[in-house]
Amino acid sequence: MYDLRIVVEEVRGFCDMPMRPGDYCELRGSRLSIPEGFCMWALQSVLPLLPAKQRRIAEENDWVPRTFRVACPDPDGMVILRIEQIDPRGESRTGSPPERAAGREPRTGSPLPRLLVDHRACTGCRACELACSYRHEGAFAPSLSRIRVRKDEPAGLDEPVVCRQCGVARCVQVCSCGALSRDGRTGAVVVDAGLCMRCGDCAEACPFGAIRIHPDTALPLICDLCDGDPACVGRCVTGALRYGRAGDAARDVSAPGGRAE
Amino acid sequence: MKTGAERWCGYAGRVLRVDLDTGRSTIEPLDREAARRYLGGRGLNMRVLYDEVPPEVEPLSPENRLMFATGPLVGTAVSGASRVNVSARSPLTGILGDSNAGGFFGPELKYAGFDQVIIRGRASDLTYLLITEEGACLRPAGHLRGLDVWQTQQAIRAELGDEGVQVGVAGPAAENGVLFAGVFFNLARPAARTGMGAVMAAKGLKAVAVRGRGAVRVADRAAFDAAVAEADAAIFAHPEYEPRKRLGTTRLVRALHGLGCLASFHFRTGRFPGVDRVSGEHLAATYRLKGKACFGCNIPCSRFFRVDSGPFAGLASEGPEFEGLAGFSSRVGNDDLALALRAIDMCNRYGMDVISTSEVISFLMELAEAGIVGPGEADGLDLRWGNGRTILALIEKICRREGIGEVLAGGVRRAAQLIGRGSERYAMHIKGMEVFQADPRGIKGYALGLAVASRGGDHLRSEPWFELTGNREEALRRFGVAEAAERLAAAGKGVLVKHYEERCALADCLEVCKNTLVNMEILPYDQAARLLSAATGWEFSEEEVRDACERLVNLERCYNARLGLGRRDDTLPERFTREPLPPDSGPSAGSVVELDRMLDEYYRARGWDESTGLPKKETLSRLGLDRPAP
Numbered sequence: 001m002y003d004l005r006i007v008v009e010e011v012r013g014f015c016d017m018p019m020r021p022g023d024y025c026e027l028r029g030s031r032l033s034i035p036e037g038f039c040m041w042a043l044q045s046v047l048p049l050l051p052a053k054q055r056r057i058a059e060e061n062d063w064v065p066r067t068f069r070v071a072c073p074d075p076d077g078m079v080i081l082r083i084e085q086i087d088p089r090g091e092s093r094t095g096s097p098p099e100r101a102a103g104r105e106p107r108t109g110s111p112l113p114r115l116l117v118d119h120r121a122c123t124g125c126r127a128c129e130l131a132c133s134y135r136h137e138g139a140f141a142p143s144l145s146r147i148r149v150r151k152d153e154p155a156g157l158d159e160p161v162v163c164r165q166c167g168v169a170r171c172v173q174v175c176s177c178g179a180l181s182r183d184g185r186t187g188a189v190v191v192d193a194g195l196c197m198r199c200g201d202c203a204e205a206c207p208f209g210a211i212r213i214h215p216d217t218a219l220p221l222i223c224d225l226c227d228g229d230p231a232c233v234g235r236c237v238t239g240a241l242r243y244g245r246a247g248d249a250a251r252d253v254s255a256p257g258g259r260a261e
Numbered sequence: 262m263k264t265g266a267e268r269w270c271g272y273a274g275r276v277l278r279v280d281l282d283t284g285r286s287t288i289e290p291l292d293r294e295a296a297r298r299y300l301g302g303r304g305l306n307m308r309v310l311y312d313e314v315p316p317e318v319e320p321l322s323p324e325n326r327l328m329f330a331t332g333p334l335v336g337t338a339v340s341g342a343s344r345v346n347v348s349a350r351s352p353l354t355g356i357l358g359d360s361n362a363g364g365f366f367g368p369e370l371k372y373a374g375f376d377q378v379i380i381r382g383r384a385s386d387l388t389y390l391l392i393t394e395e396g397a398c399l400r401p402a403g404h405l406r407g408l409d410v411w412q413t414q415q416a417i418r419a420e421l422g423d424e425g426v427q428v429g430v431a432g433p434a435a436e437n438g439v440l441f442a443g444v445f446f447n448l449a450r451p452a453a454r455t456g457m458g459a460v461m462a463a464k465g466l467k468a469v470a471v472r473g474r475g476a477v478r479v480a481d482r483a484a485f486d487a488a489v490a491e492a493d494a495a496i497f498a499h500p501e502y503e504p505r506k507r508l509g510t511t512r513l514v515r516a517l518h519g520l521g522c523l524a525s526f527h528f529r530t531g532r533f534p535g536v537d538r539v540s541g542e543h544l545a546a547t548y549r550l551k552g553k554a555c556f557g558c559n560i561p562c563s564r565f566f567r568v569d570s571g572p573f574a575g576l577a578s579e580g581p582e583f584e585g586l587a588g589f590s591s592r593v594g595n596d597d598l599a600l601a602l603r604a605i606d607m608c609n610r611y612g613m614d615v616i617s618t619s620e621v622i623s624f625l626m627e628l629a630e631a632g633i634v635g636p637g638e639a640d641g642l643d644l645r646w647g648n649g650r651t652i653l654a655l656i657e658k659i660c661r662r663e664g665i666g667e668v669l670a671g672g673v674r675r676a677a678q679l680i681g682r683g684s685e686r687y688a689m690h691i692k693g694m695e696v697f698q699a700d701p702r703g704i705k706g707y708a709l710g711l712a713v714a715s716r717g718g719d720h721l722r723s724e725p726w727f728e729l730t731g732n733r734e735e736a737l738r739r740f741g742v743a744e745a746a747e748r749l750a751a752a753g754k755g756v757l758v759k760h761y762e763e764r765c766a767l768a769d770c771l772e773v774c775k776n777t778l779v780n781m782e783i784l785p786y787d788q789a790a791r792l793l794s795a796a797t798g799w800e801f802s803e804e805e806v807r808d809a810c811e812r813l814v815n816l817e818r819c820y821n822a823r824l825g826l827g828r829r830d831d832t833l834p835e836r837f838t839r840e841p842l843p844p845d846s847g848p849s850a851g852s853v854v855e856l857d858r859m860l861d862e863y864y865r866a867r868g869w870d871e872s873t874g875l876p877k878k879e880t881l882s883r884l885g886l887d888r889p890a891p
Contacts, residue, residue: 123561125554126365130338133476140337141372141476151424153448154411156550156565156577215474235338237559238552 001054002085003028006046007207009069010117010164013078014245015039021114022166022207026086027054035168042072042079053083084207112187113244114165115147115223115230122240124149124158128232135231136221144214146223147232147241160232160241163189163210163223171202171211171222180222188225196220270480271333271796272296273374279390279397281464282323282382286397291376297799298885300806301332303359303769304813305377306348310357311820313379320352320456321463323383329370329429329469330378332772333797336371336477338489340496341774343367343556345452347429352463353440353456353617353672354693354717356821360443360457361721361769362429363555364450369427372473384465389417392471402467407433409610410445417470429469432612434660435462439670441617441695444469445609449563449580450555453614455694455716456672480798488792492783496559499781506552509562510583510776511541513699514591520729520748521842521849522703524696525591526646527623528689528836531700531846535596539586543598553579555774562776566602573599581605581615587698588619593626594646604652611660620695621669621676622655624687633682640664689834691718692826701833702842703849704728706745706754706761709859712831713758715817724779725761728754751855755862763810770813812884815876818869819886828874831860 007024017039025034025043027050034043049070057065072079129145137144150159165187172180172189179196180189198218203211212221223230225243233243268274272291279286299308306328318324327349334342345367351358370378374394389402405413414428427446435442435458443453444461461469479485496502504512514536517523521531537543548568552561567577576599585605595601608615628634629644636644640658642651642665658666669676673695677688689696694717701708710723727736728748736746740760742753761779767789768778777783784792790801821830833856841851864871868880881887 120551123552123554123558125556125558125561127338127557127559130557134338137476138482139476139478141474142368143372143474144476153414153579154577156553156567156579158553235559238561 001029002056004050004053005084005086006043006050007082007084008042008079008167009082009208010080011077012080013074013076015072015074015077015079017042018167019072019077019079020167021164022170023168024207039072039079041074042077042081045072046070046081046083049083053085082207112165113228114187115162115225115233116242116244117160117162118240118242119157119159120240121238122149122158122160123238124151127235127237128160128241131231131235132223135226136224144221146210146212146221148210148212161208161210162241164208165189165225166207170205170207171220174201174205176201180220183224186225186228189222190224191220191222193217193219268478270478270798271337271793272301273331273371273376273475273477275375277375277378277392277397279378279380279399280382281380281384281388281399281466284384284399288396296333296376297801297805298809299813300767300770300793300809301335301376302330302344302772303346303348303361303766304809305330305770306346306359307357307813307816307820309377309379310348310350311816313381314350316824318350320350320355320358320460323464324381325350325460325463327380327457327460327464327466328377329366330772331367331370331376332770333376333793335772336368337479337485337796338557339773339792340489340493340557340559341555341777342772343558344769344772344774345370345429345446346769346772347444347452347457349457349460351455351457351693351716352459356692356717356824356826357715357817358455358457358460359716360452360454361772362444362446362450362452363558363774364427364447365556366427366429366446366450366471367772368477368556369425369471369473371477372475373471374473374475378469380464380466380469382464386465387467388465389468389470390466391421392469394473394475405467407436409433410612411448411610413468414447417468421470421472423472426470426472428471429461430612431458431461431467432610434611434613434670435459436467437660437662437670438462439613439659439662440672440675441614441670442612443614445612448578449582449605449609451609451612451614454616454719454721456614458612479796481795484791484795488788488795491788492777492792493559495783496777496781499783501781502560505560505562505776505781508541508545509564511544511581511586513541513583514587515540515542517587517699517703518591519847520703521847522700523591524587524698524700526594527592527620527627527687528696528700529627529843531703531842531849533591533594533596536591538596539590539598539601541583541586544581544586547598548602558774560776568599568602571599573603576603576606578602578606578609580609584698585615585619588615589652592619592698593623593652595649595652596647597649600649600652604656607653607656607660611656613656613660614695616697617672617695618656618659619698620689621659621673622652624673624676624684624689625655625665625669626651627687628680628684631687633684633687634680638665686835689718689836691833692716692830694718696834700842700846700849701837702852702854703846704748705751705852705854705859706748706757708833708837708854708856709754709863710758710761712833712856712860713762713863715814715821721775722765723758723761724765724775725754725757726780727757727761749849749852751859752862754859755864755866758859758863759866762814763807766810766813767806770809808884812886814867815881815884815886818876819881822875828860828864828872831874832856 129142442458589601706725714722744750745753
C-alpha cells in the first residue's frame with residue numbers, strides 16, 4: 001500500500017479559492033489530512049481514485065497505474081491535481097500536512113502574478129535559459145539557469161520547468177536554517193546566501209524539480225521572478241511563457257519579442 | 262583582448278584534438294591569429310583541412326581529419342547562433358567536404374569549453390567520443406552498432422543518465438558505407454551533405470556526444486546587448502519574419518512551383534501537378550502540431566508533426582525542410598504527403614542526406630523511363646514515377662547497400678559510372694555532389710552558385726536569393742547591374758554570387774543560421790563587426806570581417822585547386838545548359854543556363870584567372886593567403 005500526496009500541479013484557469021500550485025493534502029493509510037483552505041471541489045474529483053492508487057497494480061495495460069493527473073470539475077478553474085505515491089520506505093521530511101505558516105505565499109485579495117507556461121506553444125529553443133543565466137550570472141550558461149526546458153524529443157514535448165510560486169512552498173518549509181523566505185512584494189522565494197547551509201534539501205523537496213544546485217557555490221538556484229520583470233518571459237517569442245495571473249487574458253502578444261504562434 | 266587575463270570572451274578558447282589510433286586526446290589553446298583571420302566554424306575547419314589533409318590523404322583513411330567547429334557567437338543570445346560545421350575531405354566527391362547543422366550540439370560544445378574538435382585516426386573497435394569540460398573520453402560503442410540515429414541518441418543519454426547530452430551520430434547508413442551518409446543531430450538536424458557520416462564511421466566512431474556545464478561570456482555586455490537588440494528588431498520587422506515562422510522553408514515547394522522551377526520528375530520539368538497535396542501549406546493545415554526552433558532562435562521555422570491516419574499513422578517527427586519535402590514529392594513524382602514524410606523520416610533515422618537520396622532514386626526512375634534500366638535490373642521494383650513502395654524500398658536497400666542499393670549508395674556519379682549506357686547525362690551532380698530541389702534553369706544566379714560551390718553542387722555556399730526580388734533599382738545600387746535582380750537574366754550574377762558566397766561564409770564562420778544572415782541579411786558587415794567586437798573584446802572592423810569571408814572562399818578554392826580542380830570543373834549537368842525547360846514550366850519555360858558568360862563575370866569579380874578559374878597571385882596576397890598558393 002502506498003501513502004499518497006495530492007498536489008496542485010497547475011492552475012490553468014481562474015480558481016477563486018484560490019488553489020495555488022504546490023498546495024497539497026496527504027493520505028496516510030486510510031487517514032486523510034486536509035490542510036486549511038484545500039478546496040472541496042478539487043478534492044472530490046480525486047477521491048474515487050485514491051483507494052486504487054494506493055495499491056500496486058501489476059497489469060501493464062491497466063489505465064490506473066498510468067493515470068496520475070486529475071482535473072477539478074470547475075471548467076473555469078482548470079486546476080490540475082497530481083496524485084503522487086509516497087515512497088513506502090518513508091519520506092519523513094515534509095511530515096504531516098503543512099500547518100506551519102512558513103512558506104505560505106503572502107495572501108492578498110487575488111493571487112500574485114507568477115510564471116505561466118503553455119507547453120504547447122513552446123518551441124524548445126531554450127532562449128529562456130539563456131536569458132535567465134545572463135541576467136543572474138552575467139554569462140550565458142544554461143546549466144545555471146533557474147528555468148529549464150524539459151524535453152522528450154521523439155514525443156515532441158518541450159516543457160519549461162519553472163518555479164510555480166507555490167501557495168505553500170515546500171522548499172521553504174524544509175529549509176532547516178531559515179535561509180529561504182518569501183519576498184513580500186513578488187511572493188518569490190528568495191535565498192539568503194549567508195544563512196544557507198548548502199544542504200540541498202529544498203531542491204529535493206520541490207515537487208516540480210524546479211530547483212537546481214549551483215555546481216560551484218552549492219547554493220540553490222531558485223527563480224526570483226527577476227524582481228517582477230522576468231527576463232525569460234521577455235525572450236519568449238511564442239507566448240509559451242507569460243507572467244501574470246492564471247485565468248487573466250493573455251497579454252498583447254503582437255509586440256516584438258512576444259509574438260503569438 | 263580587453264584585459265591581460267587569459268579569459269576568452271565569445272570564443273571558448275580551446276581546441277580538442279583526439280587521436281583514435283592511440284586513444285589519446287589533447288587540449289590546445291585556440292590560435293588567436295586563426296580566429297581573427299577565419300572568425301570561427303567553417304573557417305577554422307577549412308584552415309586545418311588545408312594544412313593537415315594534403316591531396317595524398319584519402320577521404321576514408323585514418324589520416325583524414327574529421328572536424329566539428331562552432332563560432333564565437335554560438336551559445337549566446339544571438340538569434341540563430343546555434344550551428345556547427347562538420348568537415349573533412351569528402352568520400353562522396355573526393356574534394357572539400359563540409360556540412361552545417363543547427364539544433365543543440367554547437368552550443369553544448371561551447372559550454373563544454375571548445376570551439377573546435379579535430380579527430381584523426383581510426384579506432385580498433387567501434388567507439389563513441391564523449392566530450393565534457395575535462396576533455397575527451399572514448400567509450401566502447403559495440404552495443405550501439407547498427408542502431409539508428411534516434412536509438413543511438415537515446416541509448417547514449419540513457420547510459421550517461423543525462424537527457425541534456427547532445428549527440429552527433431553516424432547512423433546505420435554510415436556504418437554500411439553509404440557515401441552520402443551524414444552526421445545527424447537531434448531528431449532532424451543533420452550535417453547531411455558531402456558524406457561526413459561516412460568519414461566518421463570509417464574512423465570507427467559511432468557518435469560524438471557532448472555535455473557542457475560551463476558558460477559563454479561576452480566582453481562588453483552593454484555593447485553586446487545593444488547589438489543583439491538591433492539584430493532582433495531587424496528580424497521582427499522583416500517582411501520574411503511571419504512567413505518563415507509559419508512555414509519555414511517548406512513554403513518553397515509552392516513558391517518554386519509557381520515560378521516553374523521546382524525540381525519535378527528529376528528535372529524533366531519545373532512544375533509538379535500534385536503540388537497542393539505536398540506543399541508546406543498543406544502540411545501546416547494537416548499534420549503540423551506546433552512550431553519548433555533551434556537553440557535560442559526567435560524564428561521557430563521548423564515544426565513538429567504527427568500523421569494521424571492512413572498507412573503511416575503515428576509517424577511523428579520534427580521538420581521537414583524544403584529539400585526533403587520536395588525531394589520525396591516533386592522530384593520523384595510522388596503526391597502522397599505522408600509517404601514523403603515517411604521517406605524523410607527513414608533518411609533521418611538511417612542518417613542519409615535527403616538530397617542525395619532523392620537524386621539517386623529519381624535518377625533511377627528516369628533511367629527506367631528512358632529504357633536504360635530494364636525492369637529486371639532493379640530487384641524487380643516498379644520504377645514508375647511516384648511509386649511509394651519503390652521509394653521506401655530503395656531507401657532501405659541503399660542504407661543496407663543491398664542489390665540495386667549498392668549501385669546507388671556511392672552517389673549518383675558513381676551510380677552512373679556503374680550503370681553506364683549513357684546514363685551519365687542523367688546524373689544530376691556537380692563535382693560528384695547531387696543538385697538540390699530547385700531547377701537552376703529558372704534561377705540563374707543559383708545556377709552559377711552551384712557550378713562554383715567549393716563543396717560541389719550545392720546552393721548553401723551562395724544562396725543568391727536577391728535575384729528573386731525583381732528590385733532593379735536596389736540591384737543597380739548594391740551590385741552595379743540592374744539585371745542582378747532578375748532570376749532569368751545572366752548579367753550581374755557574377756557579382757551577386759560573390760556577395761552571397763561571402764554572406765554564407767560569414768554565416769558558417771559565426772555559425773549563425775543562413776535564414777537570418779543570408780536570406781534576411783540580418784547583421785550587415787558593420788553590425789556583425791560591432792557584435793563580434795562586443796562579444797570577443799577584440800576590435801573587428803567591417804573590412805576585416807568582410808575580408809575574412811573573402812579569404813575563406815579563396816582558401817577553399819585553393820584547397821580544391823591542389824586536388825587538380827579548375828574552371829573545367831565549374832560546370833552544370835548538361836540538361837541545365839542545353840535542354841530548355843519545357844513549355845509546362847510556366848514562367849520559366851524555354852530557359853537554359855548561359856554558364857560560360859556568368860563564369861567569366863564571376864572570376865573577374867573574384868580576381869581569379871578567367872581561363873583557369875584559379876585565384877590570381879595578387880588576389881591571394883591581398884587576402885594574406887600567399888602561403889597556400891596552389
